[in-house]
Amino acid sequence: MKTNLFRKPIIWIVIVAVAVVSAIYAFNNFDKANPIVGLDIKMNRETALEKAALLAGESLLGPLDYKTAAVFTNDNSFQNFVELEAGGLEKFTEVLETGLYSSYNWKVRHFKEHEPNEVIFAFTPAGEIYGFSEKLADSEEGAALEEEEALRIATDEAQKHWNVNFTGYELIEKSKEEVESGRIDHTFVYERQDKQIGEGRYRLQLRVSGDKLTRVKHFVKIPEEFGRRYSEMRSDNDTVALFGTVGLVVVYGLGGIFIGLFFLLRRRRLIWKPAAKWGILIALGSIFLVTINEIPLSWFSYDTSTSAGNFLSSSIINGFLLALGMGSIFALTFMVAEGLGRSAFPGHVQLWKAWGSKTGGSLSLLGQTMAGYLFMVIMIGIDVLFYVVTKRYGWWSPAGNLSDPNILASYMPWFNSIGISLQAGFWEESLCRAIPLAGIVLITRKSRFKNWWIVLVLVAQTLIFGAAHANYPQQPSYARIIEMIIPFVIIGLIYFGYGLIPAIIAHFAVDVFWFSLPLWVAESPGIWTDRILVLLFLFVPLWIILYFRIKNRKWTEVPDELRNSGWEPPSEPEEKVQKEIEVQPERKSYARFLIPAGIVGLALWLFFTPFTQDAPKLDISKEKAVEIATKVLNERFNVDPEEWTVLTGMTDNAGLQHKFIWQEAGKENYEIYLGGFLSPPRWSVRLVKTEGKVEDRAEEYIANVDVEGNLRGFSHVIP
Missing domain, CATH: 3.10.450 (Nuclear Transport Factor 2; Chain: A,)
Structure with a gap:
């Protein structure tokens, strides 16, 4: 069956109307559905780096000739504790607004290759200093002060230089450690007595190394019981995700890819070259290039005991090798998904010919592409509706912050949202939609229960897909499964009718929307360049169609030979009968020495290997x-x-x-x-x-x- 959305205008009227309603609803209810932390980030990355450099110079902290790294962080443990057991999002927001505790912080690291001495500065989103921590080598000499003198230095320096107000605080813990050089490091912990958050306690840690203040750290002591309850809650998420992952690996991987590959090879219906090309290109873009793009952030976790060159090269090499490995998996998935779809749905446009000169300017491809973008809007509307409804029944997911300054620290802030979304859209739709749905159509083609099987698999694929994404911190643990049923049943129906192209575009566009949100709320020089690049790459499928429309000077129809029904397997090569020639193997003169050499080697190994252990044997039962x-x-x-x-x-x-x-x-x-x-x-x-x-x-x-x-x-x- 040939599929062309423009042949039924009523379909377009319904789709556009639903998309418009979805867009309006999502716009008006976005903040109700997705709990948002009202955070005003006044300090940007450049300002944080400048202020940290000023503090390092004034207080003589950290190494000389240092390198820098900066990240914007959040104390997720504190946020989860408050949202779940200490007053909810309203209380969390109140804590941030009153300044009782700054869960969000800029952290700037000063470090130097092969030097243990380093320092990390913390700033509030408003740009106020919020502590620091300097690491000194144990071999670095320093004073061996008495506790009283160290405490005096700690409190005086903290008040004078680090914006610490001790009102309401009481000293509750103190300890000391003598290091290799004879220097004594004192640690003092204060707890606020006039304020607390649920069972959590506001605390302040000060450390004096020798006669130098080396740490001012604000934190909240969270009850251990909450940590255990939260771990148990997260284990439920992980258990659901484990079942989903097993389904992906066993059902789609072993059952779908390998059996599908065998089927296609036997029928001589496998097209491997374009699948391999797309698999490797997507892996290089979404893994290797993303790794390179995030190198500025990766320096925050750099271990200075290793060389900077080794750290950088290992990151790049590991990213490249991971891309090659995943690229092979992507390629196999694309081969089988395209081949099964070509066998099961004769009316669909051939995937690897979809954007060619004869099909790229067709009304069929235009309709499928526009439908993909419209269904993106519908899926976002469904998602917003889902969270609005479930919040009324006490379902929980942690509040987010639309602004993510870390995205601006990468070399190309726009790139990750495109690269990661392309991988998710292309690979997940191929693996989780095309393989199971095309597979069940082929398996049940002659069964009188065909429709029942198709409905069963249509629902099952959404359950497996949702379960595989259930390891997010949400409650109940099955929330992700329920969330994905309606949108991905719709995507499954789209695949049945029109193939992978609209499904991939819809999935890709939804992910781009979520991943690029921080770019649309951030304020930074050149940010509009990144926003424009996101839009340009988001609509690449549409640009291709418009290009061929202009080139062809008219809208065209997809030729029958470029639909799946028009594809024919290559003819079998004629077998040429060749006269058998008897070949006598040449015996090498050294062959007779192999067995004796092996025996000698084994004897030497047995003789020189000490089959003893240096630790006592554990004989007790x-x-x-x-x-x-x-x-x-x-x-x-x-x-x-x-x-x-x-x-x-x-x-x-x-x-x-x-x-x-x-x-x-x-x-x-x-x-x-x-x-x-x-x-x-x-x-x-x-x-x-x-x-x-x-x-x-x-x-x-x-x-x-x-x-x-x-x-x-x-x-x-x-x-």
């Missing part, structure tokens, strides 16, 4: 270790093992300390320290609760038993 551990725990804590679940594991902490002693002190000293300062292999026995409240399950008992059956330590973890 698991049962004996459990008996010893539970007996001790019962005596110490009066705990009945029968009321707990007993978990065991063998532990061998042969970490950095072991390597240090072995390399610096030698084997003999290593054996002396082993069992003393160095832990030998041991059994770890845990008593835990697997049922009940999160707080109850957080309590546990741990005992370690060494190779000789001696207790190596025990602990009682209290929530």
